[in-house]
Amino acid sequence: MKNNSATGSLELPNLNRQPFESRSLKSVLLSSITVTAALLACIPLFSVLIMLLYRGGKRLSLELFYALPPTAFETGGGFGNAIAGTLFMVGIAALISIPFGVLAAIYMAELGPDSKMAETARFCAKTMTGLPSILAGVFAYAAVVLVMGHYSSWAGGIALSLLMIPVVMLTAEEAIKMVPNPMKEAAYGMGCTPSQSMVKIILPVAMPGIITGVVLAVARAAGETAPLLFTALFSDYWLQPNEPTASLAVLIYNYSGMPFENQVELAWAASLILVLMVFVLNIVSRAIGERTK
Amino acid sequence: MANDQQSVWEGADTLSKPATSGDKLFDRLFRGLTYTFTLATVLLLAYILYEICGKALPAISKLGFSYLYSTTWDVNAQHFGILPEIWGTLYSSLLALILGGFFGITIAVFLTQDFLPHKVQVVLKNIIELLAAIPSVVYGLWGIYVLIPLIRPLADYLHAHFGWIPFFSTSLSGPGMFPAALVLAIMILPTVAAISQDAFLAIPHKTKEAAYGMGTTRWEAILRVLLPTASGGIFGALVLGFGRALGETMALAMLVGNANQISLSVFSPADTLAALLALNFPEASDYEISVLMYAAVILLLITLLVNVAGAVIIAKTNSGGKK
Structure with missing residues (x-):
């Protein structure tokens, strides 16, 4: 008491935590809502994975990989042509978008970083990442299908490349910017031209980051359906680049609404394989990204 | 003299040398090559816009603005209108934004405000990121065979007991707005x-410590200090999420029911712009293609507007934070 009067009549509130005060209760309540929400958000992922393993796994066999899709009342069958089609079209898209994206990224990050052109290109790339994927299909339909006069795997590949280019470009730009400045300066100090330091020093150092971006872009393209719907269409036969081409994603879409049990099962099996492909690519890109840290 | 210098170059233990004319070439x-591809990026976007708008021109000149407020889509009568699709696109995206926004922000709080040990945090973060990796067509398949049967009892209950509320005024007969959203x-x-996580992590640690120093509980600090501080970034996140929802195609084409109608009820089937394109393009005639391109232009305009707004908001708040 005497101490108190010495410091003025300061009445300290009770500083112990009071678990039943309304403020504490409110905090506990909000915390539990948060935990519940986080757990709820995980349910869809697990539900999708379990259903894929359960319904798709039932159908998993070697036949899926070498057989052609069955007709309406047929049993069995597979989707070897769709796997081949997906790989082929994603391959075309990668061949277009990797050089395109990396070269533009080199300019934006290093050779002309603050130029008007770089700013404009960066803005365009960011705009393209936000475009709905179906518009890539609409564009490829107008620019390729209408010009060639028929659906083809080329149109599908080009539509997919439109989605990959901005992803490759923006991640490659970041990766190149992350290369430490002293390394670049050392190269210049040795008399390298900007291009030489780029090719010999900066690109090798930035390579893991660039590959991470490329793999992510490939994973995204592999799962895309909308750009392929009316560019590559679908086919029940083996891959012929100039003809309509089957893909896993469009197969899932086409078969999901069919009234035949066999086709629905195939759609689940195709989903399982597609998701496995996408997850493996994601894990690979993460592993490369982690190693560089 | 010249010889002397030569010997200096050869004798020195160094890699450095002036660029030869070959190096310069x-x-x-x-440089020219990289510049070309940078320019090509700009031209590519311009070409995409030109191609889509150009092909839409016949329909735009013929249908004009009536296309935007007409509600019928009749191929035989050559009568086209996309008001129901515009409504469906905005309505489904808005519903998705309310749900996804609430969960997204809550999870961002959960992952950044020291609720969990670091290792668990990383695992949960990766799980959430994997959600984004699953192709939308797989979500569509899952929606048809798992989600719709699962929510049907709930929908029936809501319709039976709260049918007087406009949102529940019809019963769920399969595909519809609610499962799609x-x-x-x-x-x-x-x-x-x-x-949103980035927005929370960008808050200086001192801000939080100051709040705790004032004796706030964890949630008082979050609700009154951290959320308002991060609100700019979170708002940008919501706008970008909205932009994504507007353009999403497959899950909607498979789940929304493709019915050309406008209804407030979340259980009634509807249609969206992207789903309209996906379903009608493969079998469209020449003029109908042009009509669909017109719809694509509208979709393009809406998403561009929303995305640019989101990017500007995020850029503004980020630069504001640095000052």
């Missing part, structure tokens, strides 16, 4: 969560 070419919410949740 290579430098020119390489749910799947859409799952798909935009990772985007919202990731960008």
Whole structure:
């Protein structure tokens, strides 16, 4: 008491935590809502994975990989042509978008970083990442299908490349910017031209980051359906680049609404394989990204 | 003299030397090449816009603005209108934004405000990111065979007991707005969560410590200090999530029911712009293609507007934070 009067009549509130005060209760309540929400958000992922393993796994066999899709009342069958089609079209898209994206990224990050052109290109790339994927299909339909006069795997590949280019470009730009400045300066100090330091020093150092971006872009393209719907269409036969081409994603879409049990099962099996492909690519890109840290 | 210098170059233990004319030529070419592809990016976007708008021109000149407020889509009568699709696109995205936004922001709080040990945090973060990796067509399949049967009892209950509320005024007969919006919410949740996390992490630690120093509870600090501080970034995250939802195609084409109608009820089937394109393009005639391109232009305009707004908001708040 005497101490108190010495410091003025300061009445300290009770500083112990009071678990039943309304403020504490409110905090506990909000915390539990948060935990519940986080757990709820995980349910869809697990539900999708379990259903894929359960319904798709039932159908998993070697036949899926070498057989052609069955007709309406047929049993069995597979989707070897769709796997081949997906790989082929994603391959075309990668061949277009990797050089395109990396070269533009080199300019934006290093050779002309603050130029008007770089700013404009960066803005365009960011705009393209936000475009709905179906518009890539609409564009490829107008620019390729209408010009060639028929659906083809080329149109599908080009539509997919439109989605990959901005992803490759923006991640490659970041990766190149992350290369430490002293390394670049050392190269210049040795008399390298900007291009030489780029090719010999900066690109090798930035390579893991660039590959991470490329793999992510490939994973995204592999799962895309909308750009392929009316560019590559679908086919029940083996891959012929100039003809309509089957893909896993469009197969899932086409078969999901069919009234035949066999086709629905195939759609689940195709989903399982597609998701496995996408997850493996994601894990690979993460592993490369982690190693560089 | 010249010989002397020669010997200096050869004798020195160094890699450095002036660029030869070959090096200079290579430098020119390489710079030219990178410049060409940078320019090509700009031209590519311009070409995309030109191609889509150009093909839409016949329909735009013939249908004019009546296309935007007409509600019938009749191929035989050549009568086209996309008001129901515009409504469906905005309504489904808005529902998805409310759901996905709530969960996304809550998860961002959960992952950044020291609720969990670091290792668990990383695992949960990766799980949320994997949600984004699943192709939308797989979500569509899951929606048809798992989600719709699962929510049907709930929908029936709500319709039976709360049917007087306009949102529940019809029963769920299979595909419809609600399952589509749910799947859409799952798909935009990772985007919202990731960008909101960045916004929370950008808050200086001192701000939080000052709040705690004033004796706030954890949630008083979050609700009254941290959320308002991060609100700019979170708002940007919501706008970008909204942009994603607007353009999503497959899950909606499979789940929304493709009915050309406008209804407030979340259980009635509807249609969206992207789903309209996906379903009608493969079998369209020449003029109908042009009509569909017109719809694509509208979709393009809406998403561009929303995305640019989101990017500007995020850029503004980020630069504001640095000052």
